[in-house]
Amino acid sequence: MAFNFASRRTLIAATAAAALAAGATFALAQSNQSKKASDVMASEKQAFSVETVAEGLERPWGLAFLPDGRMLVTEKAGRMRIVSPDGRLSPPITGLPKVDTRGQGGLLDVAVAPDFPQTRAVYFTFAEAGEGGVNGTALGRGKLAANGARLEDVEVIWRQAPKYASIRHFGSRIVFAPDGMMFVTTGERSDRQFRDKAQALDETLGKVVRLTRDGSPAAGNPFADNKGAKPEIWSYGHRNIQGAAMNPADGALWITEHGPRGGDELNKAEAGKNYGWPVVTYGKEYSGEDIGPTEKAGMEPPVHYWVPSIGTSGLVFYTGDAYPAWSGSAFVGGLAIPTLARLELDGEKVTHEERLLSDLGERIRDVRQGPDGLLYLLTDSEEGRLMRLKPEKAPS
Known part of the structure; x- marks a missing residue:
């Protein structure tokens, strides 16, 4: 059942003379206590504060954690950096391929291989240019050098095909599944003349693809035996x-996808299923024209949808214990409506939505759970931030 919701981080380090130490410590404690109280944000079930881990990131896009707690962050302009837990930014990592940064393109998602301690493998998606102005989403893989300064042995292991002349809708997220396979999500490139390709099984526009770690189609994919179909397709x-x-x-893959004017969706992406675009949608053309009905036999309805659109980006299911009352909630970033949406679920039904961080007015591009159990967010701007949410006691 779908639900329609139409409206909804200085630690100051001080050194004082021994004679003043006690007084200075008391004053500092008082200052910090006052600041913390003013920064505590109340929500329906959990008080928290927002801490800036790092800033000065140019349109950060993807976030992944290394085993030692450091983070890899991508920037749309084609840069990847390491961020230390205390917020120090590395110089850009070298060795990445050239990316097409036009429009919604650029360097997109990043993922650390589950066997990184053995392989040092890092995966990333990006907009790859072709001849004559065309482009498409591509999946790259490289080995992070021991000093973290360079990606080595970089290769493109999968490409969306064919490429089109568009600067929109590249997707894209990378997810490792428990069976060792890898999901990559794509966009349908937006333009009316080829968005119908989201329904075509001989192209990978508007699809979830399931791949091995070397980029080959994974065994057991639903259309592997269909003549003419791309064997990597999982859902369409x-x-x-x-x-x-x-x-x-x-244990299933869930996704969020942008609608047009309204109709953003949360879906459970299951093998072989058709999620309807552009035949069915809860959204309209940007002009206000109707696109199609909201349902049709043989096409999956969304688990949840948003009208108006919040501009969904990033998704995580919270499993930590830092915020006990949020356990099991899904968190979705909002771009069009700057927010962090928290969804409560009962199986495949969203039973409640809460909007967080709306007062910040910052577009949320990605949300992840860190190894410390905290939620980490990337904000989408020319001066983007990496933030984390710290649990607090509710102010009395």
């Missing part, structure tokens, strides 16, 4: 998927 009929995560409650 998608518009522009910019959020994807495994749901630990059911």
